[in-house]
Amino acid sequence: MINFALLGAGRIGSIHGANVARHPEANLVGLYDPFQDNADRLSAELGCKQMTLDEIFSSDEIDAILICSATDTHADFIERAVANNKHVFCEKPIDLSLQRVRDCCVSVAATDCKALVAFNRRFDPNFQLLQQQCTQGVIGDIEMVNIISKDPSPPPIEYIKTSGGLFRDMTIHDFDVARFMLGEEIVNVSAHASCLVDSDIAKAGDVDTAMITLKTASGKLAQITNSRRASYGYDQRVEVHGSKGMLETRNINESSVTAHTATGVNGPKPLHFFLERYEAAYQSEIDTFIRSLKGETVSFPTMNDGLQALLIADAALLSYQQGRTVKVSEIT
Structure with a gap:
């Protein structure tokens, strides 16, 4: 034990x-x-x-x-x-x-x-399968990754004030996913952001809406779309485009039942928030850690992964503040 x-x-x-x-x-x-x-x-x-x-x-x-x-x-x-x-x-x-x-x-x-x-999204079964198929060459050479991550509503302002900001708190997960899917380090970051959801977030010195473009040394690209508001639920999607095709993960909905009637086709909304959406991932990351402590050879996000994600987050913040593309190597 x-x-x-x-x-x-x-x-x-x-x-x-x-x-x-x-x-x-x-x-x-x-x-x-x-x-x-x-x-x-x-x-x-x-x-x-x-x-x-x-x-x-x-x-x-x-x-x-x-x-x-x-x-x-x-x-x-x-x-x-x-x-x-x-x-x-x-x-x-x-x-x-x-x-x-x-x-x-x-x-x-x-x-x-x-x-x-604990970058939990690496342990999501669908994200893991997508990344494995990328590694196996199912869609050839990876060229582009699109990540959509939108919260159903903003966190409390008191949380915002101490969170480090959108890029370090929310997007940092997506920076890690981008590295996970691309299989290469990010060298250039270009970020655009606004405060469109809650003016109190702007007063706290943060943003709530962002689009970030990442580029690797070989030219691979990733686009991240973030919002602190999604009226329809927790929006978590990834699309990877390669030389031979595309892989994607869709939202996990509240149920799989869709009603087809004379008035239209109606389906359930995505699961409401991260506690439900990533329940299996939270269980898997604990299990993976325990297996590693028992001597099994397993893969998990390391201290260096935490460092690399923060480097990209700081580059994104600087890009947004200065209105230019930032090289990750500039961040010290």
Whole structure:
């Protein structure tokens, strides 16, 4: 059995904690959250004890730590975990500072600890199958990737203020998907963005609508479309165009029933939000991490993947601010 501790008992911590607690080869020993109500609720739900940070990091009983806390704690918790010989499963982003992320990568590399950065979309069954078929050459040489990612509604303004902005918070998933599908590193970024959904987001210094074009050294292109508003549900689609054809993943709907009547053809909306849409992906990423800790050879997003996605995010922000194409190599 792999023994885990959970840092952060909010929404995403509840998901990962429950998936560990249900896993036949894992045990959730304890959790910590600075908000007592969260800690009380989730420890009761999952049947684990509450622990202090010192108890978690010093415990010989704990093999791995789920870091699902506030973004500004991630890097510190990663370094403290690996310094105590504990493997790490960390929510994105590692940090909002590139230098802090680089330092953290060095700290992890200096140990034998494994660290998974939780880009959950890589674990979605449909995204995985699409990427596998790309790798197998089903559509020949990859030429273009189109990614559509739209939330049903914006998050709370208080969240926006501390999120790092659209590119680092929302689009960072899509930057990772683009790298995953293209199989090459991004060298050029061109971003256009506006605030069309909620004027309070603009007042908070962020945008809510964006289109970003990415280019690799070999000339492959990716186009990302983001919005904080989709009245019809959580819009998550990927299309990959190659020299011999095209692959695509469509939205997962609330049901597969479509009504065909004299008044028209009507079908269900996409699943409403990420908790439902990526339920299988959340389970798969925990299972993959556990399998890796048991010695299996598996693939998962690494610290470097977290770094590369943040580099692209910062390039996108600079491109938007300066109204020009930015080379990723400019970002330091």
